[in-house]
Amino acid sequence: MRSEPRILQKLFGLAENERFEKVVEEYLAAIGRNPEYIALYHALALYCAKSRRLDMAYVALETALQQNPEHAGSWFHMGQILYEKMDFQGSVDCYRKSIEIEPSAKSIFHLSLSQLSAGYLADGATNYAYRFSDEDLTVFQKLSLWAPAAKSRKVLVWAEQGLGDEIMFSRFFVFLRDLPCEFTVECDRRLLRMYAENFPWLHFVQRPPKGQSRPPADLAGFDAHLPVGGLFTLWPERVHTPPLMEPVLRPVSEKRTELDWCRQPDKQYVGISWLSMNEDFGALRSVSMQALLSAFDPSRHALVNLQYLAPPQDLEMARHAGFELVDTADCFSDVEGMAWLISRCDHVVSIDNTALHLAGAMGVHTWGLIPHLPNWRWQICGGSCGWYPHVQLLVQEQEGSWNTELLKLRQLLS
Numbered sequence: 001m002r003s004e005p006r007i008l009q010k011l012f013g014l015a016e017n018e019r020f021e022k023v024v025e026e027y028l029a030a031i032g033r034n035p036e037y038i039a040l041y042h043a044l045a046l047y048c049a050k051s052r053r054l055d056m057a058y059v060a061l062e063t064a065l066q067q068n069p070e071h072a073g074s075w076f077h078m079g080q081i082l083y084e085k086m087d088f089q090g091s092v093d094c095y096r097k098s099i100e101i102e103p104s105a106k107s108i109f110h111l112s113l114s115q116l117s118a119g120y121l122a123d124g125a126t127n128y129a130y131r132f133s134d135e136d137l138t139v140f141q142k143l144s145l146w147a148p149a150a151k152s153r154k155v156l157v158w159a160e161q162g163l164g165d166e167i168m169f170s171r172f173f174v175f176l177r178d179l180p181c182e183f184t185v186e187c188d189r190r191l192l193r194m195y196a197e198n199f200p201w202l203h204f205v206q207r208p209p210k211g212q213s214r215p216p217a218d219l220a221g222f223d224a225h226l227p228v229g230g231l232f233t234l235w236p237e238r239v240h241t242p243p244l245m246e247p248v249l250r251p252v253s254e255k256r257t258e259l260d261w262c263r264q265p266d267k268q269y270v271g272i273s274w275l276s277m278n279e280d281f282g283a284l285r286s287v288s289m290q291a292l293l294s295a296f297d298p299s300r301h302a303l304v305n306l307q308y309l310a311p312p313q314d315l316e317m318a319r320h321a322g323f324e325l326v327d328t329a330d331c332f333s334d335v336e337g338m339a340w341l342i343s344r345c346d347h348v349v350s351i352d353n354t355a356l357h358l359a360g361a362m363g364v365h366t367w368g369l370i371p372h373l374p375n376w377r378w379q380i381c382g383g384s385c386g387w388y389p390h391v392q393l394l395v396q397e398q399e400g401s402w403n404t405e406l407l408k409l410r411q412l413l414s
Helices: 004-017 020-033 038-050 054-067 072-084 088-101 105-118 121-131 134-140 163-176 189-198 230-234 289-293 312-320 335-343 354-362 403-413
Strands: 154-158 182-187 203-206 224-227 268-273 301-305 347-351 366-370 391-395
Touching (some): 004 038, 038 072, 054 072, 072 088, 105 121, 121 230, 163 189, 163 354, 335 354, 354 391, 366 403, 391 403
Parallel strands (some): 154 182, 182 203, 268 301, 268 347, 347 366, 366 391
């Protein structure tokens, strides 16, 4: 029906301008007129999910599956909704059904996230390889994919995802130390010197700037490649094992006296990071400065700013509340400086961002404030933090409110 795309276009326009109840009413009316148009059910479900009405999204997809139980897309979207509802086993089952009907790399990748969240490390890590499209890997087509049993001599371990993931996957660098290969590892330029000092058995080069293609000349001399997350894909069973139980990062040896401060002997210095810049999940991960300050006592705690691009009004709020605030490093451009500050802290409190990964990798006692629906990275070892043994996770009990977790944090700090 040629009118179908126009129906959706009209509804998408309504969704941007009308109140939730009105939009749902229009969707239901359109479905009543076009009950076999499955895309309407999907669009309604995704709209409800975006508005955090997950039960309504579930019902929309359940109705779509009653119309056509062999529609791969309906099973895929149901897998998404059940993941959001934290029914990870149900999500796994739905993705498997979608793949059975119509296999796709996208479905297998989403299956991996549900498997990892459900604790199925081996299967989840294997399927995690499907996070890349064939187009993503075209540049490496002349190189073999590295595996420990391969006879490759020169291997490029290339960077992917963000700074936090680079730090998280660096936990596996220890397993490359005694292998008979020459490894060159790409990393963010802000990590180059710190990595070179901490992992002298590896060679490091700067990753290509975001949005720029990797010149073919960069691959000259290599006979194999591996995305850095592939280290987890190869060795998921090594998470939470003794080699990963020790801190792997230290600040660079150069003294950063320009970042130092005069410590008050009667205070604990707590590094804090409270905002996420992630476009998709930043609002769910972030904590307001006003709420965060409720966990601390200005007579006992001094705060060390580890937040990159910290809003000046948030810093002023902390000072106005009577806290001593150390704000001496540009934690966006100077990750070495942020690491130096972390090394001087008694504790760190951070949301799910780079500061949490860096403090965890350095072995500083850290509390991680994790949203109600945790990223798979924080679920693979149940309630503990498999990547960083010195990190204690405080997982949000109620979406949208950090009251319980901040009260618990205040008790832990007392």
